[in-house]
Amino acid sequence: MPKRFIYFLPVLIIGMYACGGTSSNSSRDLVDADQISYNFHVRPILSDNCFACHGPDPNTREAGLRLDTEEGAYAALKENPNAHAIVPGNAKNSEIIKRIVSDDPGEVMPPPQSNLKLTEEEKAILTKWIAQGAKYEPHWAFVVPEKRPLPSIKDKNWPANEIDHFTLAKMEKAGLTPNNRAEKAHLLKRISLDLTGLPPSLELIREYLQDNSEDATETLIDKLLADPAFGERMAVLWMDISRYADSYGYQDDNIRTQWPYRDWVIHAFNNNLPYDRFITWQLAGDLLPDTNKEKILATAFNRNHKYTEEGGVIEEEYRVEYNVDKTNTFTKAILGLSVECAQCHDHKYDPISQEDYFSMFAFFNNTPEKGYEGDVGQSKPAKTPIMWIEKNDLDGVLSFINHRDTARIMVSVMEDFKDTLRSTYILDRGLYDAPSREVFPNTPVSVLPFDENLPKNRLGLAKWTFDEKNPLTARVFVNLIWQEFFGAGIVKSAGDFGMQGDLPTHPELLDWLAVDFRENGWDIKRLIKTIMTSATYQQSAEVTPKKLELDPENRYLSWSPRLRLSAEHIRDLVLASSGLLNREIGGPSVKPYQPPGLWEAATSGRGELAAYRQDKGESLYRRGLYTFIKLTVPPPVPILFDGSNRDMCEVTRGRTNTPLQALAMLNDPMVVEAARIMAFGLTQQYRDTPDTAIEEAFTRILCRPPSKQEIDLLSGYFDDELNRFTERREDITPLMKIGDRPIENGMDEPDVAAMMQVVVALFNLEEAITRT
Known part of the structure; x- marks a missing residue:
């Protein structure tokens, strides 16, 4: 793109920024803590400062002192049998208090060399907790969730459903009041992007804004949940979780064909496959x-990890590595547990031993992989x-797979040995x-003991995962969905x-949603509709100083x-609003525009992916979900916008x-080409009324009608650019040549070029790629 192009954007282009969602928690919840809670006030302090040396891992435990259990904390000290780390109800005689308030470098805890130091507030919390009896509690996430009664609230009129009782109770306690409902145009954009990853069409905007019925928003939600784009939007989340990619990774990083699995995920979400079956399959x-073949195809979830194709490697080393990846993905994505460190030693913070880790590993260790x-x-x-996958499968149980040619497709799936059982150590x-003691398929007792009546294989693991006493599975998924809509x-x-x-x-809300x-x-x-119909979700985004x-x-x-929209949906918004988007669902991944030389500089030079071969025609305009992902060289523009590189599970x-994000929005050929196509279409339709063209462009990109002030500003910019291109027609052709779409008759005219600049300016507004 000509360098001078970026100099003519008006002041209305605001630098893009990412606006946060909800926050991280500190160990001190903003409540009046008359009664100190071990889970919410004390455990975070001990976990951050003490458990590395006095926690679950016996290999790093010092002085024989264990503070993560009441038995260990109340017991007589190994070095001084007359003293106890914690004496319930007596902070003065508790050695832990003496140590944390000491000024002696040889006695104070945490020790100076740890670079850890308790604040005065944290010391006060521990002192008060011990004085109140030092009551230990099971870790909240390992306790089976229960539906508690809705909390009492003052404003009885605000809640739209149960969710709002929980959120409003917290607000009222903190001295806050909820916002009013968002304006309909903003709410429409929010719901459309959250459910489909696409901006609403002009027809949908007009339809919704003119519908004054009480159930207009619920009708909109139902309509978009039924849109096939819903499955594609949800698949973006699940591709990150399942670490989907189109290549094997490592140095050679050759092509693989796991894309039918992605087609299945889209199909499963669109058909609302219940979550227990979605995961079990x-x-x-x-x-x-x-x-059947559909259920077997679903097991490709386990096979999306990296593979080596480098000669001279040790086969067993990588086979173990692949099963480690399966174990880590299962625990992180479905159980919400970070267990990776237990591969090498007992977990230093959670009650997950190395034996627990390899007992879970054993579920995945009986495959001929x-x-x-x-x-x-x-x-x-x-x-x-x-x-x-054969041709006749596409006419039957796998009819959802988008495969145009007649060649058979190969997909990596799961299978267990039939007559033998591989030993796990x-x-x-x-x-x-370095194998040591043999272990057998099992699950951590701290989460839920494994029922001996269940088969000791992956099917038994799935049944254990969805046992009604499993405290994690439902919590973890509803939390993921909440994250998608609240940031x-x-x-x-x-x-x-x-x-x-x-x-x-909001622990009670999390439990209510899970149950x-x-x-x-x-x-x-x-679940999604319940969240979206809440008054909490439908609030405006206005923020007051208070x-x-x-x-x-x-x-x-x-x-x-x-x-800010995810990387895939920024691409989708640009293509959809311009009219370029190819709405074809499923099929192999595509290679859009990319700077030359990236692949060639970061590959071994061997295999089918040694050189980048850009796609042509309508394949260039497919949704971001279908962009080809090469693990060693992830697509650059999505990575600029925080897209996943897919080399491991990411939630x-x-x-x-x-x-760089602003530069991409200004100069990416996809954005510039989309602006050209939109500008030409609008100019052809409204050649004598450019303000009408600008108004439509604004509405298509920002999903709301513009104000008069906005139209006046954009119209002035259009006039300035029209004069510039009229005087310097030689500047037009270089702009029109960006992108693969040919220049049509009448496209290289000053009014088209000027309108193109207006469209690029709109794409670069912070509001364009922000869901409010």
Whole structure:
């Protein structure tokens, strides 16, 4: 793009920034703590400062002192049998208090060399807790959730459903009041982007804004939940979780064909497959008594990790590595536990031992999967075990797969040995070649003991996962959905519900949602509708100085968070609003515009992906979900906007603000080409009324009608650009050549170029790519 192009954007282009959602929790909840809670006040202090040396891991425990259990904390000290770390009801005689208030460097805890230091507030909390009896509580996330009575509230008129009782009770206690309902145009954009990842069409905008019935918003939600784009929007989240990519990773990073699994995920969300079946099929669809190719295809979830195709590797080392990835993905995404460190030693903070880790590992260790199947010159686009998708499958049980040619497709799926059982051992320090004691498939007792009546395979693991006494599964998923719509989960650390994770801002609400989700058949669309029909969700995004002072991170949800769109949906918005978007669902990934030389500079130079071959035609304009992901060189523009690189399970994306994002929105060929196409269409339709063209462009991009002041500003900019291009027609052609769409007759005219600049300016408004 010509460098001078960026100099002519008006003052109305605001630098893009990411607006936060809800906040992280501190260990001190903003409540009047007359009664100190171990879970919400004390455990976070001990976990951050003490458990590394006095916690669950016996290998690093010092002085024989364990502070994560009441038995250990109340016991006589090993070095001084007449003293106790904690004496319930007597802070003065508790050694822990003597140590934390000491000025002696040789006695004070935490020790100076740890670089940890308690605040005066934290010391006061521990002192008060011990004086009140030092009552220990089970970790909140390991206690089965219960539906508690709705909390009492003062404003009886505000709540629209049960969710609002919980959020309003917190607001009232903090001296806050909720916002009014968002204006209809803002609410429409919010709901449309949250449910489909796409801006509403002009027709939908007019239809909704003119519908004054009481159930207009509920009707809109139902309509968009039924839109096939819903499955694509939800699949973006699940591709991050399932670490989906189109290549194998490592140095050679050759092509693989897991995309039918992505088609299945879209299909499952659109058909509202209950969450228990959605996960069971992915964990163990091949082991179900009534299994078929669809259920086996779902197990590709387990096979999306990286694979090596480098000669000379040790096969067993990588086979172990692949199962480690499966274990970590299961625990992080479905159980919300960070257990990776237990591969090498007992967890230092959570009651997860190394034996627990390899007992879970054992569920995934009985497959004929290999660690190495030949180098890049011998490899296949799928690894053993493989499922073949035949032509007749596409006319039957796999009819949802978008496959145009007649070639068979290979997909990596799960399969267990039929007549043998591979032994699993605890690996010393996690090393593949250091087996020690044999273990068998099992689950952590701290979460839920494994029912001995269940089969000791992945199907048994799935049944354990959805046992009504499992405290994590429902909580973790409803928290993920909450995060999608509020920018942060009720538990901000969505992949870590353990002791080092964040505490829930609204624990009773989280439990209510979890139990309600389970009681209503794990119905995903119902869960989403419940959240979206709440007054909490439908608030305006206005923020007052008082609210910022009382709750700067919006922990109490007294306004709707402003959230920059995800990388995929920024692309979708640009393409959809311009009319370029190809709405085809499913199929192989595509390679859009990309700066030359990136792949070639970061690859071994071998295999099918040694060089970047950009797609042509309508494939260039597919949704961001379908952009080809090469693990060693993730697509650059999505990465600029915090897209996942997909090399491991990711449950939360960041939202950053960098100058490169603004440069991408100004200069990305996709954005400029979309502006050209939109400008030409609008100019052709409204050649004699440019203000009407500007108004439509504004509405299509920002999803609301413009004000008179906004139209006047944009109209003035259009006139300035029209004069410039009239005087310098040679500047037009270079702009019109950006992108693969050919220049049509009449496109290289000054009014089209001027309108194009207006459209680019609109795309670069902060509001354009922000969900408010």
